[in-house]
Amino acid sequence: MSTVKLCEQVNVRYETDVVVVGGGVAGTAAAIAAARGGKRTLLIEKSGCLGGLATNGHVSPFDATKDNSGNTFGGIGKEIIDRMVIYQDKYGCPKSASKRVGPHLFKVVLLDLATEAGVDILFHADVIKTVAEDDEVKNLIIHTKSGIEAVSAKMFIDATGDGDIFAEAGEEFVMGCEPESGTDLKNAGFDHMHFEINSSSKYDTEEAKKILAVQPCSVMFSMGNVDMTQNPIKYNNKNLKFEDLGIDRDEFFSLEYAGTVGFEENGDLIPLPQGRILFFPSGRPNELIVNMSRVIGVDGTDAVELSKAAVIAHKQVIYLADFLKRYVPGFEESYLVESSNVLGVRETRRLVGMHVLKGLDAINCVHYDDEIACGSYIIDIHDPFGKSRALGGAIHGDSYGIPYGCIAPKRVKNLLVCGRCISVDHIAHSSTRIQGTCVMTGQAAGAAAAVALDTDATVQTVDVQKVREALKNDGVLLRK
Numbered sequence: 001m002s003t004v005k006l007c008e009q010v011n012v013r014y015e016t017d018v019v020v021v022g023g024g025v026a027g028t029a030a031a032i033a034a035a036r037g038g039k040r041t042l043l044i045e046k047s048g049c050l051g052g053l054a055t056n057g058h059v060s061p062f063d064a065t066k067d068n069s070g071n072t073f074g075g076i077g078k079e080i081i082d083r084m085v086i087y088q089d090k091y092g093c094p095k096s097a098s099k100r101v102g103p104h105l106f107k108v109v110l111l112d113l114a115t116e117a118g119v120d121i122l123f124h125a126d127v128i129k130t131v132a133e134d135d136e137v138k139n140l141i142i143h144t145k146s147g148i149e150a151v152s153a154k155m156f157i158d159a160t161g162d163g164d165i166f167a168e169a170g171e172e173f174v175m176g177c178e179p180e181s182g183t184d185l186k187n188a189g190f191d192h193m194h195f196e197i198n199s200s201s202k203y204d205t206e207e208a209k210k211i212l213a214v215q216p217c218s219v220m221f222s223m224g225n226v227d228m229t230q231n232p233i234k235y236n237n238k239n240l241k242f243e244d245l246g247i248d249r250d251e252f253f254s255l256e257y258a259g260t261v262g263f264e265e266n267g268d269l270i271p272l273p274q275g276r277i278l279f280f281p282s283g284r285p286n287e288l289i290v291n292m293s294r295v296i297g298v299d300g301t302d303a304v305e306l307s308k309a310a311v312i313a314h315k316q317v318i319y320l321a322d323f324l325k326r327y328v329p330g331f332e333e334s335y336l337v338e339s340s341n342v343l344g345v346r347e348t349r350r351l352v353g354m355h356v357l358k359g360l361d362a363i364n365c366v367h368y369d370d371e372i373a374c375g376s377y378i379i380d381i382h383d384p385f386g387k388s389r390a391l392g393g394a395i396h397g398d399s400y401g402i403p404y405g406c407i408a409p410k411r412v413k414n415l416l417v418c419g420r421c422i423s424v425d426h427i428a429h430s431s432t433r434i435q436g437t438c439v440m441t442g443q444a445a446g447a448a449a450a451v452a453l454d455t456d457a458t459v460q461t462v463d464v465q466k467v468r469e470a471l472k473n474d475g476v477l478l479r480k
Contacts, residue, residue: 008148010141010148010149010150011149011150012139012149012150012151012152013146013149013150013151014042014122014149014150014151014152015151015152015153016040016041016042016120016151016152016153017034017039017040017041017153017154017155017453018031018034018035018039018040018041018042018153018154018155018156018157018446018449018450018453019041019042019044019140019151019153019155019156019157020034020041020042020043020044020156020157020159020446021044021127021140021156021157021158021159021160021164021165022044022045022052022158022159022160022161022419023043023044023045023047023049023050023051023052023121023123023159024050024051024052024053024054024159024161024419024438025051025052025054025080025110025419025435025438025439025442026052026159026161026418026419026420026438026439026441026442026445027043027045027052027157027159027160027418027419027442028043028050028051028110028113028114028442029076029077029418029438029439029440029442029443029446030157030159030416030418030442030443030445030446030449031043031114031117031119031157031446032076032113032114032117032119032443032446033076033442033443033444033445033446033447033449033450033474034155034157034446034447034449034450035114035117035118035119035446036117036446036450036474037446037447037449037450037451037454037470038450038454039155039449039450039453040120041117041118041119041120041446042119042120042121042122042151042153043114043119043120043121043122044122044125044127044140044142044151045121045122045123045124045125046124046125046126047123047124047342048123048124049107049111049123050107050110050111050114050121051103051106051107051110052161053340053342053344054103054106054435055103055104055106055107055110056103056340056341056342057220057340057341057342057344058103058219058220058221058222058289058338058339058340058341059220059340059344059435060102060103060220060280060282060283060289061280061435062080062081062084062435062436063377063434063435063436064375064376064377064431064434064435064436064437065077065078065081065436065439066376067374067376067398067399067477068376068394068395068397068398068399069398071398071477072477073373073374073376073399073436073440073476073477074475074476074477075439075440075443075471075474075475075476075477076113076439076442076443076474077436077439077440077443078475079113080109080110080113080439083109083112083113084105084106084109087105087108087109088105088283091105092105092283092284102282102283102284122142122144124144124145125142125143125144126142126143126144127140127141127142127160127164127165128141128142128143128148129141129168130164130165130168130169131150132168132169132170132412135411135412135413136412136413136414137153137156137165137169137412137414137415138152139151139152140156140165154414154453155414155415155416155449155452155453155459156414156415156416157415157416157417157418157445157446157449158415158416158417158418158421159417159418159419159442159445160419160421161345161348161419161420161421162300162301162345162348162349162421163348163349163350163351163417163421164301165415166349166351166409166412166415166417166421167301167349169409169412169415170411170412171351171352171353171409171410171411171412171415172351172352172410173349173350173351173352173421174349174350174352175214175299175301175347175348175349175350176213176214176347176384176426177213177214177384177426178425178426181213181359181425181426181427184358184359184360184427185359185381185391185427187360188359188360188363189393190363190379190391190392190393190427191391213384213385213426214298214299214300214346214347214348214384215346215347215381215382215384215430216294216295216296216297216298216346216382216383216384217294217295217298217300217309217313217343217344217345217346218274218291218292218293218294218295218313218343218344218346218382219293219310219313219314219316219317219339219340219343219344220289220290220291220293220339220340220344221289221290221293221317221320221321221336221337221338221339221340222282222287222288222289222290222336222337222338222339223279223287223288223290223321223324223331223334223335223336223337224284224286224287224334224335224336224337225286225287225333225334225335226286226287226288226330226331226334227286227329227330227331227332227333227334228286228330229330230329230330231329231330232279232288232328232329232330232331235277235328235329236276236277236278236279237276237277237278238276238277239269239275239276240269240270240276240277241268241269241270242268242270244270245270245327245328246327247270247327252270253265255322257315257319257322258271260315260319261273261295261312261316262274262293262294262295262312262316262319263319272292272320272323273292273293273294273295273316273320274291274292274293274294274382275383275386275388276292277292277324277328278290278291278292279291279292287337290320290321290324292316292320293313293316293317293320294313294316294382295309295312295313295316296383296384296385296386297384298345299348300343300345300347300348301348301349306343306345309343310342310343313343314339317336317339318336321336346382346420346433347420347426347429347433348421349421350421350422350423350424350425350426350429351406351409351417351421351422351423352410352423353405353406353407353408353409353410353417353422353423354404354405354406354408354409354410354423354460355403355404355405355406355423356405356406356423356424356425357402357403357406357422357423357424357425357428357432358424358425358427358428359379359424359425359426359427359428359430360427361400361428362375362379362395362400362424362427362428362431362432363379363395363396363400363427364395364396364397364400365395365396365397365398365399365400366400366401367399367400367401367479367480368401368402368403368480369480370403370404370405370464370465370468370480371401371402371403371404371468371478371479371480372402372403372404372407372440372441372444372447372448372464372467372468372471372478373401373402373437373440373441373443373444373476373478374399374400374401374402374437374440374477374478374479375399375400375402375431375432375434375437375440376395376398376399376400376436376437377395377431377432377434377436377437378392378393378394378395378431379391379392379393379395379427379430379431380392380430380431380434381426381427381430382430392430395431399479400431401478401479401480402422402424402432402437402440402441402444404444404448404464404467405423406422406423406424406441407422407423407441407444407445407448408448408459408460409459410460412459413458413459413460414452414458414459415459416445416448416449416459417445418438418441418442418444418445418446419433419438419441419442420432420433420438422441440476443471443474443476444467444471444476447467447470447471447474448462448464448467450470451463451466451467451470
């Protein structure tokens with residue numbers, strides 16, 4: 001591979017207290033919390049709006065904002081929901097049975113909360129270099145419409161989802177499943193499809209060694225004018241055979257997309273990328289959000305692999321829309337409304353921080369004296385190896401705790417982490433990656449940054465109880 005030497009003087013255009021990289025729900029919550037803690041806060045986002053996959057990715061569900069007994073986790077997550085309800089009633093579809101809102105309303109909700117807190121936002125900005133020395137991040141080099149510039153801060157928060165900042169700063173990280181993932185799933189009784197003990201995990205097979213065992217990528221889309229009186233929901237989240245939908249097998253395999261990625265023959269089952277039909281209400285009458293595309297074995301930190309997967313997934317959207325209209329009752333007169341602007345990546349780098357939350361601890365609902373967030377979502381591992389539905393099931397209680405060490409790296413003194421790249425194992429990650437939990441770890445990172453600066457502490461030495469007090473004062477529910 002040939003190389004090109006790049007040597008350029010870069011002006012420090014932005015100097016502030018806290019810089020948050022990534023304007024998804026985790027990063028937005030982190031920026032709000034840091035600003036409310038009295039710190040000048042800059043939020044850097046590569047797209048032109050806040051929300052990440054919730055907006056650009058068309059991921060409508062905002063789950064894990066309550067424990068499994070219905071008690072709210074509070075904090076910024078509750079504020080988002082309360083504001084969403086107001087916007088839905090004013091500008092959405094208040095008569096809809098679903099209180100989900102579309103990406104456009106969600107963008108404004110997050111923007112309002114961030115600007116009200118005093119967050120400075122820099123859109124259309126890509127971080128191209130992390131400058132770190134002596135166990136500290138010194139600067140970020142960014143590329144914007146204005147050119148190549150530098151950002152300086154006292155504290156940095158990695159909310160990129162992919163751990164871009166901590167990886168370049170030299171912190172330890174992992175990708176994919178651990179060697180013991182299959183055994184842990186089996187011991188917990190979670191090595192089968194959700195709530196249906198009819199299939200085993202492939203984690204302990206030779207096949208697992210052939211691909212990167214991270215959860216697959218998807219592109220979400222929505223279908224309008226669905227005839228809900230035909231009850232299409234009865235086909236949802238099931239492994240379906242051709243006869244279940246009255247499909248002529250030979251006719252199906254004559255379709256142009258039969259045999260393409262995701263539509264390869266699958267025995268007696270209808271060959272679909274996720275091995276199932278999966279959709280849910282969008283919040284607008286007779287409109288459903290569809291989550292059926294799947295591309296496996298993708299390294300989401302590699303630009304070429306990411307691009308190839310996006311091509312496949314976006315083509316799958318049209319194929320899946322065709323399949324739904326042809327074969328699923330209620331979709332005959334439906335139409336494709338919109339699809340995600342970006343590829344939905346579920347799993348890439350995960351920090352190996354001061355504490356690694358294990359999947360078995362999440363399943364067994366362990367709580368900690370130093371927890372800074374709670375999670376309540378199911379274990380939800382979209383099959384990394386193919387068409388099987390998601391592995392996992394409900395956790396064994398109301399919630400589990402996420403210790404402070406999951407957002408704090410071992411070495412870099414002024415860097416915190418939030419969102420789906422926090423320090424957890426492969427199994428726990430399948431629950432902590434959910435938006436409500438990402439908001440909680442984001443709020444915790446922002447609060448911790450403010451406390452550390454107030455007390456002249458590093459992220460490793462900060463008084464976690466003061467961080468917890470700040471979170472509780474902002475309405476966050478912590479079990480311990």
